[in-house]
Amino acid sequence: EEEEEEEGFRLLGILDVQNTPCSRDAILHGAGGSVTAGLLHFLATSRVRRSFDVGFAGFMLTTLGSWLYCRMNNAKLRVQQRMIQDGIKNQIVYEGTSRDPANKPEAGTPSGPS
Amino acid sequence: SPVMEELLHLHDHALMVVFLISTLVLYIMLAMISTKLTNKFILDSQEIEIIWTVLPAVILILIALPSLRILYLMDEINDPHLTIKAVGHQWYWSYEYTDYEDLGFDTYMIPTQDLAPGQFRLLEADHRMVVPVESPLRVLVTAEDVLHSWAVPALGVKMDAVPGRLNQTAFITFRPGIFYGQCSEICGAN
Numbered sequence: 151e152e153e154e155e156e157e158g159f160r161l162l163g164i165l166d167v168q169n170t171p172c173s174r175d176a177i178l179h180g181a182g183g184s185v186t187a188g189l190l191h192f193l194a195t196s197r198v199r200r201s202f203d204v205g206f207a208g209f210m211l212t213t214l215g216s217w218l219y220c221r222m223n224n225a226k227l228r229v230q231q232r233m234i235q236d237g238i239k240n241q242i243v244y245e246g247t248s249r250d251p252a253n254k255p256e257a258g259t260p261s262g263p264s
Numbered sequence: 265s266p267v268m269e270e271l272l273h274l275h276d277h278a279l280m281v282v283f284l285i286s287t288l289v290l291y292i293m294l295a296m297i298s299t300k301l302t303n304k305f306i307l308d309s310q311e312i313e314i315i316w317t318v319l320p321a322v323i324l325i326l327i328a329l330p331s332l333r334i335l336y337l338m339d340e341i342n343d344p345h346l347t348i349k350a351v352g353h354q355w356y357w358s359y360e361y362t363d364y365e366d367l368g369f370d371t372y373m374i375p376t377q378d379l380a381p382g383q384f385r386l387l388e389a390d391h392r393m394v395v396p397v398e399s400p401l402r403v404l405v406t407a408e409d410v411l412h413s414w415a416v417p418a419l420g421v422k423m424d425a426v427p428g429r430l431n432q433t434a435f436i437t438f439r440p441g442i443f444y445g446q447c448s449e450i451c452g453a454n
Contacts, residue, residue: 162290165283170276206291210284217280225273232266235438239398 172220176213183212265437268420270334278327285323338420342434344402348393352405352412352425354451359393387444400436413449422448 160166167174188205192198244250349360353370360368371391379388395401405414407425414433415422423433437443 162283162286164286165279170279173276173280176280203295206288210288213280214284221273221277228269 171224172217175220176217179216180209180213184209187212265419265421265435267334267338267435268418270337271420274330274334277330281323281327342400342436344434345399346396347402347404348395349404349406350393350414350425352407352409352414352447352451354409354453355447357389357393357412357414357447384444386446392442395437397437397440400434402432402434405431405433410451411449412447412451414445415448416443416445418443421445424449 159168161177165173167177184205187208188201191204192201195201241250346361347363349362351358351360356370356372358368358370360366362368369391371389371393373386374383374388374390376385379385403414403421403423405423405425406429407427409427411427412425413422414425416435419435419437421433421435423431425431
């Protein structure tokens with residue numbers, strides 16, 4: 151049961167919506183965009199078949215746009231996370247040494263014993 | 265490893281593109297089945313031909329750009345802290361750590377009948393290759409007899425072991441643990 155929950159629901163048998171980052175939001179935005187676009191077109195033209203086509207095009211564009219936007223933000227966060235991890239690692243390694251960026255010597259401080 | 269994480273993200277991106285294409289094809293099929301419009305004398309249509317030329321090109325660019333980024337990322341020089349030689353034999357691997365001391369050992373797969381409870385079939389080995397965590401590493405892969413391939417999927421590493429040739433791959437891991445791999449090139453007798 152735990153394995154089935156971890157596997158998640160796959161759209162069309164290929165897209166694991168639950169475990170793929172950004173996919174759930176992209177599909178939901180796409181569904182909303184599809185309904186909105188199709189409904190607006192139908193209200194304006196009363197053409198059913200063409201409204202379905204417009205709705206589907208809205209789904210594709212909204213899903214793709216939401217996906218790309220979310221993935222770009224995700225990628226930026228990952229880069230920041232790696233930089234922070236490297237910074238923490240370097241801070242631990244260099245703490246107390248001359249390479250510690252927080253340990254900058256002041257100009258008026260005497261260097262010899264007082 | 266970071267490379268495997270990037271590969272997973274590329275896989276997710278490509279899968280979403282594939283999902284959208286599949287949805288488009290399914291929708292077009294349904295639309296064509298259910299339409300009442302027919303035209304036996306159509307010869308060409310500039311608009312649709314432009315669409316089905318430009319759209320695949322755009323899709324290819326959408327997939328190719330992240331793919332090329334990872335391709336060049338994987339080839340970056342990373343100043344390794346340790347170099348390990350992995351030599352493929354029929355049917356075991358031998359590892360040599362020669363940077364600091366001459367250390368070499370063979371590692372055989374544990375047969376199924378000798379496995380302890382909880383161990384993985386066809387994956388466990390008697391002597392594991394031990395590497396430091398959070399250190400860039402280089403593995404030089406070659407073979408003694410026939411083609412082999414040194415692969416560890418969790419680290420995003422696979423390199424062919426070719427007799428008479430030295431191939432280089434590099435990786436870094438940030439999580440301690442046991443990572444399994446299997447020879448990924450046909451190297452048996454039958």
